[in-house]
Amino acid sequence: MSEQVSQPIWRPLADGLPFFAALSNGKRKRSVSDLLTLLVTLLLAGLFAGLSVPTSGFEQALVNLIGAIPSFLDVLWRLGVACLLLWVVVILVSSTVRVRVEVLVDIAAALVVAVGVALAFSRQINGVWPSFSQAASGGSAGSVPLISLACAVAVSSAASPHLSLPFRHFGRWVVLAAMLCVVLLESSTPFGALLSLLLGVAAAAAVHLGLGSSMGGPNLTGVGVALAQLGLEVDHLVEAPRQSSGVFLADAMSPTRGAVHIKVYGRDARDTQLLSRLWRAIWYRGATRPAMTREQQVEHEGFVTMLAASRGIAVPQVLVAGMTDSGDALLAVAQRGSPLEPGPNVAIEKIWQIVRSLHQIDLVHGALDLDSFAVVDQEFVLTDLSTVTSTASRDQQLTDLAQTMVVTAILVGIERATVIAAEQLD
Known part of the structure; x- marks a missing residue:
């Protein structure tokens, strides 16, 4: 239960680079990050639209510098722009061949929104509707915004959540390179190209916000494939009866x-962490800890779990950790156990011993409740260490102790819990 494994815990995925991430679980969710993306991009788009006409001195200096670049x-x-067009074609063809209807729907909706918004901005900035030549290639003098660039960005951004992580990153680099090439070809001004990029991203974010995105919730099939790629074969994979906010939980059986x-930390985990940090920033000034990526979250939880195990604290054994092809971070531990049940004979002293042992190695939990513990082989185990932090302060330790008091009172009643707490804290 608490012994360490002799083989590496964090493992890369096996060979193979799928274009699309694992099939979604069919549940589309509206994401906080999509809302923030939409608001920020629209705000910046409005700013750059105001700066685009008339051309500022800074932007004119950039245009003059670009004009001095040799025409050969x-x-x-042009190859840079062609790469973006080819990338769009690859997305469309792959989505059609693989019958990824949800991707095609997102792309179509994003295109409609991008065209509409870009046309509206163009009319507002220039006072006239753009011609087809201006919309497609910038015309003879360049176009602000460049509608074709906004549409290509919208397609790439709309498909991005459905792609595996390497191709997601590749698409972003292609978009940025094409935006630079558009400026160098003088098909748009520097601010016009940035405006086109922002409008494309905003269109995709609006679609994901309106229709929901399947990026946040992994499915059992994808989890099983990721575990197999990480070297852990399992069967009887099912969703855990109790789910935690921002984390997808599943149970399985392994032959060995x-x-x-x-635990699978997906996009929801990032959104949950963002909301948590905003809430703590409002109520506890200076109390927020640095934001962690999904990979860092799993690395952190795996590390503190193995650290606690090395000091003899009853925690699950970490089996494997890694990243899925969709960019989700995954952590597998041995035997979660059965939940605690209230009763007069529950040995709550063991719970106190676990919490005090954590404090002895300068770790605090910060969110202890009944779900933090389980019974494995008739022993109490601290099963959830996702919120554990190091270099604990005295106030944080007191918070843990107060939470432990509440947990034990629920299990055995206030009177007995108070007596045991007095003994443990003496």
Whole structure:
């Protein structure tokens, strides 16, 4: 239960680079990050629209610098734009061949929104509707915004949540390179190209916000595939009866490891962490800790779990950790156990010992409740260490002790819990 494994815990995925992430679980969710993306991009788009006409001195200096670049390099800039067009074609063809209807729906909706918004901005900035030549290639003098660029960005951004992580990153680099090439070809001004980029991203964010995105919730099939790629074969994979906010929980059986509990930190985990940090920033000034990526969250939880195990604290054994092809972070531990049940004979002293042992190695939990513990082989185990932090302050330790008092009172009643607490804290 608390012994360490001799093989590496964090493992890369096996060979193979799928274009699309694992099939979604069919549940579309509206994301906080999509809302923030939409608001920020629209705000910046309004700013750049106001700065685009008339051309500022800074932007004119950039335009003059670009004009001094030798024209024989235009073939390179055209190749950069062609790469973005080819990327859009690859997305459309792959989505059609693989019958990814949800991707095609997102792309179509994002295109409609991008065209409408870009046309509206163009009319507002220039006072007239753009011609087809201006919308497609910038015309003879360049267009602000460049509608074709906004549409290509919208397609790439709309499909991005459905792609595996490497291709997601590749798409972003292609978009940025094409935006630079558009400026170098003088198809748009520097601010016009940025405006086009922002409008494309805003269109995709609006679609994801309106229709929901399947990026936040992994499915059992994808979890099983990721575990197999990480070297852990499981069967009887099912969703855990109790789910935690921002984390997808599943249970399975392994022929070699027995009962396995799996945590998958997806996009929801990032959104939950963002909301938590905003809430703590409002109520506890200076109390927020640095934001962690999904990979860092799993690394942190795996590390503190193994640290606690090395000091003899009853925690689950970490089996494997890694990243899925969709960019979700995954942690698998042995045997979650059964939940605590209230009763007069519950040995709550063991719970106090676990919490005090954490404090002895300068760790605090910060969110202890009944779900933090389980019974495995008739022993109490601290099963959830996702909120554990190091270098604990005295106030944080007192918070843990107060939460432990509440947990034990629920289990055995206030009177007995108070007596045991007095003994443990003496």
